[in-house]
Amino acid sequence: NAGVTQTPKFRILKIGQSMTLQCAQDMNHNYMYWYRQDPGMGLKLIYYSVGAGITDKGEVPNGYNVSRSTTEDFPLRLELAAPSQTSVYFCASRQQGNTEAFFGQGTRLTVV
Amino acid sequence: KNEVEQSPQNLTAQEGEFITINCSYSVGISALHWLQQHPGGGIVSLFMLSSGKKKHGRLIATINIQEKHSSLHITASHPRDSAVYICAVGAGNKLTFGGGTRVLVKP
Numbered sequence: 001n002a003g004v005t006q007t008p009k010f011r012i013l014k015i016g017q018s019m020t021l022q023c024a025q026d027m028n029h030n031y032m033y034w035y036r037q038d039p040g041m042g043l044k045l046i047y048y049s050v051g052a053g054i055t056d057k058g059e060v061p062n063g064y065n066v067s068r069s070t071t072e073d074f075p076l077r078l079e080l081a082a083p084s085q086t087s088v089y090f091c092a093s094r095q096q097g098n099t100e101a102f103f104g105q106g107t108r109l110t111v112v
Numbered sequence: 113k114n115e116v117e118q119s120p121q122n123l124t125a126q127e128g129e130f131i132t133i134n135c136s137y138s139v140g141i142s143a144l145h146w147l148q149q150h151p152g153g154g155i156v157s158l159f160m161l162s163s164g165k166k167k168h169g170r171l172i173a174t175i176n177i178q179e180k181h182s183s184l185h186i187t188a189s190h191p192r193d194s195a196v197y198i199c200a201v202g203a204g205n206k207l208t209f210g211g212g213t214r215v216l217v218k219p
Binding site for chain 2: 040
């Protein structure tokens, strides 16, 4: 089991560029999440999904989009990168119910 | 006011000391999670609990549902325990996170 795999680990974007952060899990979890972590701050929920074909906004969804075409994959799309999106992004997954959450290693994104 | 509050924000201890981190929350929850984030960023789950107490090695987590409060204790702390400890509460489909407690254990 690889767990939750995020790619890339690091990325620098110019303002206005777009990119997709990839997240894949091999644990057959139905819940998947994208969070951002700003320096000294707690994780903020961007988007989440409770199963293939179902996504919903979290606390800070503006500037991002997601899709969930399969159980395994939950990519996060930035369409027009802005400096405010400089952050560390974490993908997480867990099974429905009171279950342990598993996290990817994070993607450190800098927008310049 | 944040839904999940942790205290202290920062903590420095000498090796061998007993450490306590507190987490208070204001919403109804189904479970509370304690997580550890090491320098370098990876986040791992330490505990998930919905009542009582759990122990794993030198780590102990307790929760009081009526008081909406949880504590994470580290006994006989060691420099390798230096990390950020994060409390998260689960309600419905989501997890809501506290701001984390940065722990430094000096040799």
